[in-house]
Amino acid sequence: MGMTTLRIKKILFPLLFTAFLMPLLCSTAFASEGGVFTPRLWVWLFAQLHLYFAAFILSVPVFVLILELTGVIRKDKRFDRVAREFLAISVVTHIVTVILGVIFAAVVFSLYSNLSGYMYKAFSPTVKLYAAIIIIDIALLYLYYLLWSRLGSGRGKLLHLGIGLLLNLSGIAIMFIANAWTTFMMAPTGVDASGVVVDLWQAINNPLWHPMNLHRFVANIAFGGAIVAAYAAYRFLSAAREEERARYDWMGYIAAVVSILALLPLPFAGYWLTSEIYSYSQQMGITLMGGVFGWMFIAQAAVIGTLFLGANYYLWCGFERAKGGAVYRPYVKYIAIVLALCFLVWFTPHTPHLSSLELKEIGGRFHPLLAPLGLMPAKNIAVNIMILATFVSFLLFRRAVRSSSVSWAAIGKTIQAGILSAAVLNIIFLGVYYGYFADSVYKITSSIPQVLTTLFALISCSVIEFFIYRGGESVEHKWGGASERSQYALIVLAVSFTWLMGLMGFIRSAIRQHWHVYTVVRDVSADAFTPTISYAAKVVSIITLIFLAIIIVIFRISHLRRAGEDR
Amino acid sequence: MRHGVLKSIIVGALVLAAILVFIKLFIPEVTPAPPPKPYSIKDPGEMTIVDLLMLGESTFRGRGSCVRCHDAPGDRAPSLKDILAISIETVRSEEYKGKATDGWAYVLESLIEPDAYIVKGYGKEKSPMPKATRNLSDIEIKAVIAYLKKRSGLKVDLSEELK
Numbered sequence: 021m022g023m024t025t026l027r028i029k030k031i032l033f034p035l036l037f038t039a040f041l042m043p044l045l046c047s048t049a050f051a052s053e054g055g056v057f058t059p060r061l062w063v064w065l066f067a068q069l070h071l072y073f074a075a076f077i078l079s080v081p082v083f084v085l086i087l088e089l090t091g092v093i094r095k096d097k098r099f100d101r102v103a104r105e106f107l108a109i110s111v112v113t114h115i116v117t118v119i120l121g122v123i124f125a126a127v128v129f130s131l132y133s134n135l136s137g138y139m140y141k142a143f144s145p146t147v148k149l150y151a152a153i154i155i156i157d158i159a160l161l162y163l164y165y166l167l168w169s170r171l172g173s174g175r176g177k178l179l180h181l182g183i184g185l186l187l188n189l190s191g192i193a194i195m196f197i198a199n200a201w202t203t204f205m206m207a208p209t210g211v212d213a214s215g216v217v218v219d220l221w222q223a224i225n226n227p228l229w230h231p232m233n234l235h236r237f238v239a240n241i242a243f244g245g246a247i248v249a250a251y252a253a254y255r256f257l258s259a260a261r262e263e264e265r266a267r268y269d270w271m272g273y274i275a276a277v278v279s280i281l282a283l284l285p286l287p288f289a290g291y292w293l294t295s296e297i298y299s300y301s302q303q304m305g306i307t308l309m310g311g312v313f314g315w316m317f318i319a320q321a322a323v324i325g326t327l328f329l330g331a332n333y334y335l336w337c338g339f340e341r342a343k344g345g346a347v348y349r350p351y352v353k354y355i356a357i358v359l360a361l362c363f364l365v366w367f368t369p370h371t372p373h374l375s376s377l378e379l380k381e382i383g384g385r386f387h388p389l390l391a392p393l394g395l396m397p398a399k400n401i402a403v404n405i406m407i408l409a410t411f412v413s414f415l416l417f418r419r420a421v422r423s424s425s426v427s428w429a430a431i432g433k434t435i436q437a438g439i440l441s442a443a444v445l446n447i448i449f450l451g452v453y454y455g456y457f458a459d460s461v462y463k464i465t466s467s468i469p470q471v472l473t474t475l476f477a478l479i480s481c482s483v484i485e486f487f488i489y490r491g492g493e494s495v496e497h498k499w500g501g502a503s504e505r506s507q508y509a510l511i512v513l514a515v516s517f518t519w520l521m522g523l524m525g526f527i528r529s530a531i532r533q534h535w536h537v538y539t540v541v542r543d544v545s546a547d548a549f550t551p552t553i554s555y556a557a558k559v560v561s562i563i564t565l566i567f568l569a570i571i572i573v574i575f576r577i578s579h580l581r582r583a584g585e586d587r
Numbered sequence: 588m589r590h591g592v593l594k595s596i597i598v599g600a601l602v603l604a605a606i607l608v609f610i611k612l613f614i615p616e617v618t619p620a621p622p623p624k625p626y627s628i629k630d631p632g633e634m635t636i637v638d639l640l641m642l643g644e645s646t647f648r649g650r651g652s653c654v655r656c657h658d659a660p661g662d663r664a665p666s667l668k669d670i671l672a673i674s675i676e677t678v679r680s681e682e683y684k685g686k687a688t689d690g691w692a693y694v695l696e697s698l699i700e701p702d703a704y705i706v707k708g709y710g711k712e713k714s715p716m717p718k719a720t721r722n723l724s725d726i727e728i729k730a731v732i733a734y735l736k737k738r739s740g741l742k743v744d745l746s747e748e749l750k
Contacts, residue, residue: 254595258592303717315614515598
């Protein structure tokens with residue numbers, strides 16, 4: 021009885037906490053912007069919650085399959101066990117996702133019947149396909165989970181991996197279909213002059229479809245990794261036994277590495293999506309980056325900065341796991357300085373809001389020294405260098421627990437340092453020269469060689485690193501010895517990621533402004549206006565809180581179920 | 588190592604609180620403009636010169652999105668402040684490769700065929716400006732030109748503009 025009470029308390033606590041915080045987050049701003057319970061708010065709430073869970077359940081099977089395959093190749097049971105535990109979380113989350121999806125559909129159909137009618141009429145074949153694939157996906161998920169032990173070895177394992185592959189393919193198909201609807205609303209193609217969809221394939225294959233597919237796929241992995249890492253952190257912090265701490269330290273490490281590796285190319289995917297938005301409609305592009313939404317990008321930059329700092333901090337804490345890690349500790353301050361400088365550049369606004377006195381003091385709308393840092397070329401330099409700095413942290417983190425046996429290790433490391441230094445110089449040159457001293461058209465196009473430079477540095481240094489440490493032994497290190505601070509960094513990562521996804525989802529959707537389907541179906545409701553930044557921030561924060569509260573409950577259920585299985 | 592849930596929740600709540608405090612302190616509270624009111628354009632036969640100029644101004648500042656780039660922060664497009672002189676000068680210059688023979692024909696050409704001539708410093712082979720025909724009707728384009736003429740101090744004749 022006492023145990024049950026304790027469990028109920030632990031599950032109820034996050035819910036009560038959320039209930040307590042919600043009124044604090046709600047202020048008079050809600051009343052002035054249409055009230056608390058407007059149709060838009062309901063749709064926003066359920067769409068975002070559904071999206072969070074969908075992103076999570078689509079990403080987890082990707083790295084479960086990778087981990088299972090790694091376990092088979094390396095003949096290491098730990099990978100298999102951790103993969104199964106990840107999947108167990110995903111199974112519980114699936115049910116919540118389906119429930120939220122049904123509620124979301126009901127809310128949209130009842131509150132925005134014109135829009136949903138138009139979309140259903142235009143995309144009805146894909147809606148039926150979507151429903152069919154969801155059923156297949158759920159069946160595959162349960163097969164994958166329930167047959168884990170039965171198909172644990174030999175040919176059975178191959179069959180099990182095949183089921184995992186099919187599960188991922190069905191998940192990707194679901195995401196692609198939903199992305200087609202979302203991107204059509206932003207960039208409608210295949211419609212006639214009256215707005216009727218006359219070519220379904222063109223409507224699906226609109227200019228934003230593939231950029232969105234790539235961006236969401238990568239972002240989902242980073243997000244899923246961050247959430248699972250936070251789960252491992254919470255289990256690590258709650259662990260009473262040494263072996264449990266070791267297990268969740270390792271689980272957190274795997275999930276964090278997955279998340280960080282997906283985080284690195286994410287800005288590039290976002291850049292592709294943004295440039296396609298510009299190409300489709302320059303008006304929409306300028307609304308995105310130049311108007312009120314420009315200030316949201318300053319908030320976004322601050323949160324992304326937090327993500328990068330959190331990820332790096334976790335990697336730096338990892339140096340403590342092995343004796344060899346102490347060698348790399350002096351580098352931390354330099355990486356931190358680089359990250360901080362890039363962070364400052366990234367969230368420098370171009371056109372600050374100034375009072376008349378400030379305008380007079382500065383002598384114009386733009387700050388004489390800081391204004392150039394507010395432009396995209398400076399921000400492109402900053403983000404590329406931040407990615408490279410995080411990559412350096414990752415290399416050092418790995419080196420802390422590995423030893424090399426090749427004779428040319430020192431030469432290899434010098435070559436890596438040369439490549440990274442040359443890459444940084446090239447990124448700065450491209451950004452400064454083409455961004456400020458050449459034709460304005462190069463401001464955007466110069467970002468492509470910058471991205472290619474970064475990718476070249478990442479790939480070439482990874483290849484050299486692989487050969488330096490191939491065949492080398494793991495340095496003696498202790499799993500479970502991670503500091504509590506490092507686990508908090510994982511929680512920071514998960515919360516920041518969740519909030520950021522909510523904000524970016526809002527921005528992407530809101531740049532349609534008073535259009536449900538851009539230039540085709542106008543939003544004539546009372547909620548057609550763009551909300552203020554603080555309103556959007558509060559809504560995103562509340563949705564983040566609700567999501568995290570539900571996820572904590574799910575973690576508790578998985579935890580209790582696991583404890584029951586262990587007993 | 589107890590209270591793992593509590594610790595996780597406190598750290599998570601602190602992150603959210605930090606984000607909100609950052610927004611409150613550093614992000615200005617900008618109130619976005621309300622959505623434009625849906626409007627119907629009068630039949631050209633029923634239009635007065637005032638109607639045409641009003642349509643031109645509302646298209647220039649609203650639906651046409653001209654002011655998002657022209658004379659806006661960021662130097663995204665050439666200035667239209669002295670459009671009369673600039674357009675005449677452009678058509679007369681040796682660098683001009685378009686088909687227009689006078690200043691206002693050049694303005695029309697820039698609206699419907701932006702790639703015909705690209706002003707130095709604002710694109711190479713392709714102009715970043717979208718074709719006005721993509722989201723504006725014929726009468727709206729004519730109205731924008733009439734408005735720009737009026738703004739430049741010229742006398743505007745209705746029948747001439749609607750030709």
